[in-house]
Each structure stands twice: as structure tokens, then as C-alpha cells.
Amino acid sequence: xxxxxxxxxxxxxxxxxxxxxxxxxxxxxxxxxxxxxxxxxxxxxxxxxxxxxxxxxxxxxxxxxxxxxxxxxxxxxxxxxxxxxxxxxxxxxxxxxxxxxxxxxxxxxxxxxxxxxxxxxxxxxxxxxxxxxxxxxxxxxxxxxxxxxxxxxxxxx
Numbered sequence: 001x002x003x004x005x006x007x008x009x010x011x012x013x014x015x016x017x018x019x020x021x022x023x024x025x026x027x028x029x030x031x032x033x034x035x036x037x038x039x040x041x042x043x044x045x046x047x048x049x050x051x052x053x054x055x056x057x058x059x060x061x062x063x064x065x066x067x068x069x070x071x072x073x074x075x076x077x078x079x080x081x082x083x084x085x086x087x088x089x090x091x092x093x094x095x096x097x098x099x100x101x102x103x104x105x106x107x108x109x110x111x112x113x114x115x116x117x118x119x120x121x122x123x124x125x126x127x128x129x130x131x132x133x134x135x136x137x138x139x140x141x142x143x144x145x146x147x148x149x150x151x152x153x154x155x156x157x
Contacts, residue, residue, distance in 0.1 A: 006067060011060030017087050018056050021094030028098035039151040055141055058134045059087075065131035066124055079123035086116035103153035110146045117142055 029045055063083060069076050089112055097106035117139045125132035 003068065007061070007064045010064035010067060011057060013063065014056040014060040014087065017091040018052060020091050021098075024095045024097075024099035032101060033098065036152055037155040039148065039155065042148060042151075051141060055138045059138060062124060062131045062134040065128050065134075069127055073127075075123070075127055079120070079127055082116060082120050082123050086113055086120050089113040089116055097149070103149070103156060107146070107149045107153050110142065110149050114139070114142050114146055 033045075063080075066076055066079050066083070071077055071080065089109055093106055093109050093113065096102050096109055117135060121132045121135045121139065124135065
């Protein structure tokens with residue numbers, strides 16, 4: 001039961017970030033975002049929700065695996081700290097992009113996010129390979145999202 005609560009908490013922590021982001025995203029998609037010039041490779045809006053849902057679940061499972069190794073371990077503490085930084089960056093991207101309409105600042109944030117995801121993967125890999133592997137799709141998606149963010153900024157500057 002203790003492990004189930006840790007797993008559920010780990011996933012919930014990640015979905016808290018998603019929830020905060022969605023507050024700014026949901027209303028902006030059909031209004032402000034619809035008015036922007038987007039690159040030809042921009043995916044349809046309906047794709048973002050399912051992709052992020054899967055990624056947040058994988059992030060939560062990854063977090064759980066590391067957390068379950070024991071927070072008294074200094075490598076675990078450091079890895080959780082780095083994970084927390086990337087999750088904060090993840091959380092603030094949507095309010096900046098969709099809420100403040102600050103496309104260039106959002107670009108800076110997503111680049112920092114990308115670097116912290118890499119740092120998280122490296123830190124997790126020292127503790128548990130599976131936990132790090134679960135973050136590779138997240139890194140791939142944020143890589144794509146970074147290019148998309150840059151393109152939207154560039155086309156609308």
C-alpha cells in the first residue's frame with residue numbers, strides 16, 4: 001500500500017504541473033493561439049493532450065522509481081532536486097507562452113527545460129536505468145516543442 005501511495009503521489013505531482021499549464025492553455029488554444037502563424041509541421045491541437053498525458057504518466061513512474069530508492073541516498077536527493085527544477089520549468093512554460101503570450105521568454109524557458117531534462121536523465125541513470133529511459137520520450141517531445149516554439153516566435157515576431 002505504501003508503494004501504491006508513492007506511485008500515485010509521484011504521478012499526481014506531475015499532473016499538478018499539467019493542471020497548472022492547462023489553466024492557461026485550454027482557453028488560449030481556440031482564441032489567441034489560433035490567430036498565430038504556425039509552421040507547416042505544427043501538429044493538430046488535439047494531439048497535444050494525449051501526448052502530454054502519456055508523458056506525465058511516464059515522468060511520474062520515473063519519479064516513483066527514483067523516490068523509491070530512498071531519499072537518504074545523496075544521489076537520490078540530488079536527482080529529485082534536478083527533477084523538481086525541470087518540473088518547475090515545465091510548469092511555468094504554459095503560463096508564459098499561452099498566458100503572457102511571451103513567445104521569446106517561453107523559448108528561453110523551454111531551452112532551459114531541455115537542459116534540465118538531460119540533467120535529470122543523467123542523474124536518474126546513475127540510480128536506475130529504467131527511470132532514465134522513461135524520460136527519453138519526454139526529451140524527444142520537448143525537443144520538438146522547442147523547435148515549434150522557436151518557429152512560432154520567429155513567424156510571429
